[in-house]
Amino acid sequence: MKQMVRCVLLVLAVNAVLIFVGFTRFGTKAPCYEKQSEQTTVEGPLRKGANRPLAPSSEFLVPNIVHYIWYSTQSIPFLFHHMLSVLSVHKIIRPEIIYFHTNNEPNGPYWKRIQNLSNFKIKRREPPTNLFGEKVKTAIYKTSHSNIDRVKVLLEYGGIYLDLDVLVINSFDDLRRYPCAMGLESKTKACGDVIVCSKQSPFLLLWINSYLDDYQIKVWAYNSGQVPFNLARRYPHLVHMDQGHINNPNYKESDRIWGTKHYAWKNNYALHLYYRQWKNNHKTIEPNDENIRTWNGTFGEIARSILFGNASIIKAH
Numbered sequence: 001m002k003q004m005v006r007c008v009l010l011v012l013a014v015n016a017v018l019i020f021v022g023f024t025r026f027g028t029k030a031p032c033y034e035k036q037s038e039q040t041t042v043e044g045p046l047r048k049g050a051n052r053p054l055a056p057s058s059e060f061l062v063p064n065i066v067h068y069i070w071y072s073t074q075s076i077p078f079l080f081h082h083m084l085s086v087l088s089v090h091k092i093i094r095p096e097i098i099y100f101h102t103n104n105e106p107n108g109p110y111w112k113r114i115q116n117l118s119n120f121k122i123k124r125r126e127p128p129t130n131l132f133g134e135k136v137k138t139a140i141y142k143t144s145h146s147n148i149d150r151v152k153v154l155l156e157y158g159g160i161y162l163d164l165d166v167l168v169i170n171s172f173d174d175l176r177r178y179p180c181a182m183g184l185e186s187k188t189k190a191c192g193d194v195i196v197c198s199k200q201s202p203f204l205l206l207w208i209n210s211y212l213d214d215y216q217i218k219v220w221a222y223n224s225g226q227v228p229f230n231l232a233r234r235y236p237h238l239v240h241m242d243q244g245h246i247n248n249p250n251y252k253e254s255d256r257i258w259g260t261k262h263y264a265w266k267n268n269y270a271l272h273l274y275y276r277q278w279k280n281n282h283k284t285i286e287p288n289d290e291n292i293r294t295w296n297g298t299f300g301e302i303a304r305s306i307l308f309g310n311a312s313i314i315k316a317h
Contacts, residue, residue: 054237056177061198064176065159066095069146070102071127078111080287081165081275086114088168088306093160101125101153128152131212140217147224150195151208158199165275166193167302169268180204180239183246183269185225190232191247192224193272203238206231245269249298254278256298263298271302 127145150161175181180201185191216222249256251274256263293314301311
């Protein structure tokens with residue numbers, strides 16, 4: 001009965017969105033999320049990026065604010081690629097504020113370096129345990145709390161959410177002209193590593209409700225990737241799904257990111273490093289200030305571009 005009521009509310013909510021584009025209220029409980037068939041493939045408005053009903057606005061709809069989320073049971077080192085992500089944001093996006101939401105600040109020299117940025121602000125925050133007054137299932141994976149909170153933070157502030165293994169390459173201004181934008185990771189799944197949304201976005205409300213009605217804690221990236229894809233296919237007028245400029249190469253192509261197989265990265269908005277997947281197979285290698293100078297491959301080129309303004313290998317004198 002409870003699920004039926006939520007489904008009725010969903011129909012009403014979507015109709016309301018079509019009439020009232022300025023929907024803004026976050027305090028009211030979100031309508032239900034309907035589970036998508038496993039047979040769904042990219043069709044209609046998302047097919048090859050053509051015929052999208054959602055057109056960019058002539059004005060910016062998303063504030064130029066960037067959010068990172070870092071939850072940990074203790075203080076742990078901030079790694080080189082984490083620092084690179086923040087520096088790329090500071091250099092390319094030039095946001096008004098970079099919010100670092102955390103319950104336990106990281107440590108180390110790379111953490112100290114980014115704190116010198118004038119627009120970098122630390123926000124104390126605890127992992128979410130409730131939504132709309134209802135208890136959320138206990139997370140299994142350590143990233144699960146941030147999966148929920150990245151949607152919640154954007155509903156509170158609006159702006160740009162980034163994973164800390166995402167390097168920014170070009171301005172996000174085009175993406176900020178949509179009420180909500182993110183990237184496809186494959187033909188049948190989105191990825192929550194980059195989310196650009198106004199806090200008025202109805203898409204976020206539909207998405208966050210899945211963490212109550214259809215939270216599949218044992219399925220990796222279901223709620224953070226499959227759910228937004230399904231919603232985007234069903235409601236293409238609420239979100240822009242980028243194809244090829246955020247999550248390309250994807251997690252199956254780590255050699256084109258970390259290895260010597262070069263990728264033509266300069267037209268991307270950003271590049272997702274998929275650091276954990278790569279690190280599982282390369283446990284003894286960790287990028288740093290020294291080895292990045294001669295790192296041969298896509299990652300090395302982008303890192304040098306961020307740090308030194310030139311992607312070329314730096315030869316020892």
